[in-house]
Amino acid sequence: MSTHRELREQLGVYALGHGEPAERAALRAHLDGCTDCRAELATIAPLRDRLAGVDPDRLDELPVPPVGLGDRVLAGIAAERVAVPTRPHRRRRVPAAAAAGIAAAAFGVGWLVRPVPDPLPLEPVAVQVAAPQVQATADVVPHTWGMEVQLHGEGFTAGEVYRAQVTEDDGRVVSAGEFLGTGPAEMVCNLNSSVLREDAASFAVLDSSGAVVLSSSL
Template sequence: MAGLLRDAFPARDLGGDWGWAVNEHIDLGAHVLGGLSPDEQAAFELHLSGCLECRQELAVFAPVAGRLGSVDAGTARTLLEPRPTEPELRAEVDLLDSLRARRRSRRLIQRSALAVAVAASVAAGVFLAPVVRPAPAPDATYEVVGLTGQQVGLGLNAKAWGTELRFEGSGLPTQGTLSLWVVDSTGAVDQAGAWSATKTGKTQMTGAVPVQLDEISSIQLRDVDSKVLAELQLPAHPAPQSS
């Protein structure tokens, strides 16, 4: 370590005049670091014997010399090497900017390809919207006119669990609650659905009952007071023949 410091700070020409050639107070640091030449070291020690201030400062900085003595020459040379210059740092920053630009360009290309695919699909008459398939035709359809002009259309679908009803009505009451009821062949009644009246007097509704289609006797549209506004009588089904 001392040799490196002597290389970094060459010995000065003392010219035989100690007072002019050596500033002993300044040379205190060089002495601690081992950077003085033999002539400078001799002059400093002569000064130190008669200078209380330098002796006190030397006592404070003496531990530094011990720590520096534990640093090997290779580590010391590494510490003395210059830091990376600005052009080198600039090159690293430019590399990061280039990578970011490539990612942005890749995302832009992907989005553009998607837009072109959508445009081509539209031009070819291929629409990417979900396909809405029409509901299957009901097993039975009926229309009935109520006592006060209500127009009612019913579509009935037989299910394993009962019957699905599709109701469509117009000219209905515009206030209160309306409901749809199913009467089976035994006279039992099940509610298929209920809804609040609309201002237009029109309603579409899908309901269900746990009654098989061939067991339905009639279907009734009722108002909030349970008054029957319209009723559909289904044709009777013949009873199965007993063997």
């Protein structure tokens, strides 16, 4: 348990592409046999690309509101005061409405000036389908922590467990996760593997009997 906890604490460093080669190799070996850590790595991994889009020099900058925003907010408050009857129990609602308007405007400004990361570098790959009822396409996304396969498809038997795997150039087979078939409904599935894109030779999806349903040479 102690070793598992120590390795799990290294997942963040591993996802960012850091760590000593021996530590990264030990963690890759652990990921091959630990579904919990693979699931946690899949959750952490997308944050790495978002962090890469953040400009450290702008972290202390305050959002600058658009020109005239203050005047528009004040004008809206004044118009609301005119529209609301002057009964005492209604006047008390005006400050709350004004505060809500200012908060909404501030949120909108912050959203507009937020750092937006670059889109992921999708690499379309050819897919060979062995099951006649299955239709599928796939894109590969390279990461510093491994490789992601974005699988779009339909016709996978509803409720059946399918297993994905990536084969390295040296023939080593590494798990890329599992998913449930959705029948005729369209399915979008993100599969993650610790194999780096440059080391990957192919990937495949197998059904519950171990038969290859689809494959792709990379």
